[in-house]
Amino acid sequence: MAEPVLQLSNLTKTFGALKATDDVSLDLRPGEIHALIGPNGAGKSTLIHQIAGSLKPDTGTIRFLGRDVGALGVPERARIGLGRTFQISSLTPEFSALRNVMLAVQARQGTSFRFFRPVMRDRSLTEPAMAMLERVGLADRATIPAAELSHGERRQLEIAIALALGSKAFLLDEPMAGMDPEGSKTLTGFLDQLRQEAPILLVEHDMDAVFALADRISVLVYGRVIATGSVSEIRNDAEVRRAYLGEEA
Amino acid sequence: MSRETLISLVIVLALLAIPLWATAVGETFYITLATRMAILALAAVGLNIALGLGGLVSFGHAAFFGIGGYAAGILASHAFNMEPLPFGLPGTNAMPVIWATAIVASGLVALAIGAISLRTAGVYFIMITLAFAQMIFYFAISWPAYGGEDGLSIFVRNQFPGVNTLDGLTFFFVCFGLLMAGLLLFSLLRDSRFGAALQAARQNERRLATVGIAPYRIRLAAFVISAMVTGVAGALFADLNRFVSPSMLSWHMSGELIVLIILGGVGRLAGPVAGAMLYVAFEYFLGGITERWQLFLGLLLLAVVLFARGGVVGLLAGKARHG
Amino acid sequence: MQTALLIEQILNGLQFGVMLFLMAAGLTLIFGVMGLINLAHGSLYMVGAFACATVAAATGSFWLGLIASLAAAAAAGALIEVTVIRRLYDRDHLDQVLATFALILVFSEGTRWVFGSIPLYLNIPPLLSGAIPLPGGSAYPLYRVAIIGVGIAVAVGLHLLITRTRLGMRIRAGESDREMIGALGVDIRTLYTVVFALGAALAGLAGALVGAIQSVQVGMGEPVLILAFVVIVIGGIGSIHGALVGALLVGLIDTLGRFLLPVALAAFMGPSAAASIGASLASILIYVFMALVLAIRPRGLFAAAG
Numbered sequence: 056m057a058e059p060v061l062q063l064s065n066l067t068k069t070f071g072a073l074k075a076t077d078d079v080s081l082d083l084r085p086g087e088i089h090a091l092i093g094p095n096g097a098g099k100s101t102l103i104h105q106i107a108g109s110l111k112p113d114t115g116t117i118r119f120l121g122r123d124v125g126a127l128g129v130p131e132r133a134r135i136g137l138g139r140t141f142q143i144s145s146l147t148p149e150f151s152a153l154r155n156v157m158l159a160v161q162a163r164q165g166t167s168f169r170f171f172r173p174v175m176r177d178r179s180l181t182e183p184a185m186a187m188l189e190r191v192g193l194a195d196r197a198t199i200p201a202a203e204l205s206h207g208e209r210r211q212l213e214i215a216i217a218l219a220l221g222s223k224a225f226l227l228d229e230p231m232a233g234m235d236p237e238g239s240k241t242l243t244g245f246l247d248q249l250r251q252e253a254p255i256l257l258v259e260h261d262m263d264a265v266f267a268l269a270d271r272i273s274v275l276v277y278g279r280v281i282a283t284g285s286v287s288e289i290r291n292d293a294e295v296r297r298a299y300l301g302e303e304a
Numbered sequence: 305m306s307r308e309t310l311i312s313l314v315i316v317l318a319l320l321a322i323p324l325w326a327t328a329v330g331e332t333f334y335i336t337l338a339t340r341m342a343i344l345a346l347a348a349v350g351l352n353i354a355l356g357l358g359g360l361v362s363f364g365h366a367a368f369f370g371i372g373g374y375a376a377g378i379l380a381s382h383a384f385n386m387e388p389l390p391f392g393l394p395g396t397n398a399m400p401v402i403w404a405t406a407i408v409a410s411g412l413v414a415l416a417i418g419a420i421s422l423r424t425a426g427v428y429f430i431m432i433t434l435a436f437a438q439m440i441f442y443f444a445i446s447w448p449a450y451g452g453e454d455g456l457s458i459f460v461r462n463q464f465p466g467v468n469t470l471d472g473l474t475f476f477f478v479c480f481g482l483l484m485a486g487l488l489l490f491s492l493l494r495d496s497r498f499g500a501a502l503q504a505a506r507q508n509e510r511r512l513a514t515v516g517i518a519p520y521r522i523r524l525a526a527f528v529i530s531a532m533v534t535g536v537a538g539a540l541f542a543d544l545n546r547f548v549s550p551s552m553l554s555w556h557m558s559g560e561l562i563v564l565i566i567l568g569g570v571g572r573l574a575g576p577v578a579g580a581m582l583y584v585a586f587e588y589f590l591g592g593i594t595e596r597w598q599l600f601l602g603l604l605l606l607a608v609v610l611f612a613r614g615g616v617v618g619l620l621a622g623k624a625r626h627g
Numbered sequence: 628m629q630t631a632l633l634i635e636q637i638l639n640g641l642q643f644g645v646m647l648f649l650m651a652a653g654l655t656l657i658f659g660v661m662g663l664i665n666l667a668h669g670s671l672y673m674v675g676a677f678a679c680a681t682v683a684a685a686t687g688s689f690w691l692g693l694i695a696s697l698a699a700a701a702a703a704g705a706l707i708e709v710t711v712i713r714r715l716y717d718r719d720h721l722d723q724v725l726a727t728f729a730l731i732l733v734f735s736e737g738t739r740w741v742f743g744s745i746p747l748y749l750n751i752p753p754l755l756s757g758a759i760p761l762p763g764g765s766a767y768p769l770y771r772v773a774i775i776g777v778g779i780a781v782a783v784g785l786h787l788l789i790t791r792t793r794l795g796m797r798i799r800a801g802e803s804d805r806e807m808i809g810a811l812g813v814d815i816r817t818l819y820t821v822v823f824a825l826g827a828a829l830a831g832l833a834g835a836l837v838g839a840i841q842s843v844q845v846g847m848g849e850p851v852l853i854l855a856f857v858v859i860v861i862g863g864i865g866s867i868h869g870a871l872v873g874a875l876l877v878g879l880i881d882t883l884g885r886f887l888l889p890v891a892l893a894a895f896m897g898p899s900a901a902a903s904i905g906a907s908l909a910s911i912l913i914y915v916f917m918a919l920v921l922a923i924r925p926r927g928l929f930a931a932a933g
Binding site: 107109128129130131133134139141145146147148149150154157158159161162163166167168169170171172173174175177180216220 | 498
């Protein structure tokens with residue numbers, strides 16, 4: 056079996072008396088979609104924050120591409136290839152969709168300390184950015200400010216940004232949230248292809264999407280991973296049914 | 305040509321027209337007024353880099369304005385008295401050298417102030433920049449070597465190679481030329497990669513970090529560049545008045561620079577120019593009618609903040625567009 | 628003799644600190660509850676001083692003047708809250724800075740219009756005009772001791788107000804969650820006006836108390852305002868306790884720095900150089916202290932959680 060791209064070992068994070076993350080270990084392997092599910096308040100977002108670097112775990116290690124990233128901040132982790140989207144869209148609202156993606160292209164190319172050349176005339180920025188917008192199906196909306204895009208379009212734009220960063224793993228925090236069924240279906244198809252590019256850790260409430268996409272599923276309840284397995288294993292796991300799917304065993 | 309470009313051009317040409325008209329009709333006082341407009345506009349163009357593009361509400365830019373002023377005053381006084389500076393360096397009355405000194409000095413101070421202040425944000429940043437500027441203000445007052453509270457006179461206006469700066473119109477062109485250079489710098493920065501990162505830091509800091517760009521360094525660089533431009537304006541201001549005093553460093557000055565930008569339009573290319581023209585004209589004409597002109601300025605400002613956001617350029621050109 | 632002088636300077640530092648606390652408490656309360664940065668707080672200080680001086684001159688009673696200062700500053704505070712400040716709560720800090728800067732211009736010029744540019748003088752009330760003996764044979768003005776007493780009383784009073792009363796509970800609720808307090812059925816607009824007027828009254832009180840030691844003039848509030856900013860930045864914005872600690876630290880450091888630095892430098896250089904360099908350094912000491920605090924704790928000593 057190939058070396059995991061991302062490996063969490065024994066992560067723990069407490070807020071006062073609350074154990075938001077309780078001895079979590081899981082990994083993300085090349086080419087897979089690993090879904091993370093669990094009831095509200097189970098600690099999914101807290102976990103994503105720790106992986107992305109915006110929260111520091113109390114104990115435990117995070118290895119990414121074979122390297123301990125515990126000491127790195129958000130920008131450094133993004134630079135080595137952890138691409139993240141937000142539960143609530145987080146874009147630069149005044150910039151057009153194209154310029155939002157261009158910012159990511161610029162970041163990937165290295166320096167932002169270039170003071171004189173206009174970005175809009177820099178084809179090494181505009182062309183890759185446009186290509187990413189085309190991939191997510193937003194090319195015809197390139198000049199629209201992000202603030203004026205629809206909810207679904209903003210989620211697509213977030214993914215275009217993660218793509219433009221050349222991410223080696225994607226952390227997607229509820230990409231389907233607030234989408235209409237049509238949009239969810241398109242996005243499901245898109246994510247299905249995206250896994251060829253880089254593996255995806257997918258936090259999602261939409262069970263149809265999770266069951267359709269995931270290679271493996273981990274179930275998080277009260278900060279603990281109570282089960283990890285294939286779709287059918289998870290569907291048939293008694294503990295999961297009791298704790299999460301709400302069925303009496 | 306976009307509507308905003310056209311309006312910027314009209315504003316700048318209007319400023320240029322004032323001294324030409326004044327020379328034609330022999331009202332040379334208006335040349336001084338226009339020069340004052342150009343210098344304050346340049347100072348505000350500098351602040352507009354930090355405040356308009358980066359969203360950094362610096363309430364301490366008078367520090368850099370004053371440092372530029374003192375650079376001119378100190379170098380000129382040493383040249384005039386033929387006293388060497390520390391390390392045996394000579395004083396000078398050559399404007400390019402003075403400007404370079406103003407740029408380096410205000411840049412270095414901005415680096416120190418920015419490095420500390422930018423660890424914070426929001427209200428903290430406002431208060432801390434204000435406090436540091438106040439520190440320099442008190443230092444200038446209590447340091448007796450260069451006039452202390454009384455300030456420092458520049459007996460003869462400093463020189464620019466090849467022209468006669470004692471002539472009012474010529475000095476205006478020197479200032480106007482620097483203002484144009486400042487505006488060019490602003491527009492280049494705004495459209496560059498650096499500007500993209502800086503504006504993104506203002507709009508959504510978390511997003512910028514998530515694409516892998518650390519906002520702190522971008523902001524610090526912007527703060528330093530911004531201070532350098534304001535510093536040059538300070539040197540010109542000292543030469544215009546042939547006098548520099550701690551009042552250039554006062555917090556009122558910092559407030560005034562912000563006011564210029566708000567009146568003109570935050571983050572807009574020609575905003576500071578429109579703001580400075582409006583402000584100086586207001587000061588002069590209303591000040592001619594009543595001693596209490598600041599009362600009316602206050603009321604006008606309140607009205608602008610509460611009811612007319614976007615300033616002059618916003619009113620004329622509509623919302624800003626980003627490619 | 629040196630010891631007596633030192634004690635005197637410490638008392639001066641405390642008195643200065645207490646006065647800064649009266650200013651900083653209002654500022655930090657207003658920021659904590661309403662999220663507003665109010666530059667015009669120094670104007671309310673000035674309003675208090677002018678009200679006290681005017682009423683004291685007309686009636687011959689400092690005490691009536693003091694009551695007038697509280698009333699006038701609170702009324703001015705309530706007035707600007709209802710007409711201007713209220714529209715700024717949802718605005719960004721830039722708009723708040725600008726609008727309150729505009730208010731300073733209006734207040735300063737308005738006051739100059741009514742009272743002219745000549746400073747007013749306010750006498751210390753006869754009851755407090757004595758001095759108390761200090762160890763070492765010198766004496767210290769009773770009035771300054773009284774200011775320290777007032778400051779301590781206000782600090783205790785504010786502490787009780789916030790921890791023990793219904794108003795205090797609402798203030799704390801407002802700090803943590805504005806929507807919740809609305810849901811509790813508290814009339815939030817009235818609460819804000821009351822809090823603003825309370826902060827204004829404290830500033831007015833400070834202005835009146837200081838007015839009897841210094842002259843009462845336009846612009847007197849501005850240096851104090853900036854020092855009060857330094858205080859709350861050091862203490863942690865929004866924290867009353869932080870404001871108290873920060874105010875006392877700033878008061879003591881500033882006063883003792885001006886006293887001790889020239890003395891200390893005289894050990895290394897000539898007396899006149901020591902005096903001038905000492906004075907220059909002392910004038911920036913509190914800002915250096917602020918920078919140090921921020922380098923270690925960017926959100927101040929008593930930063931609110933989150």
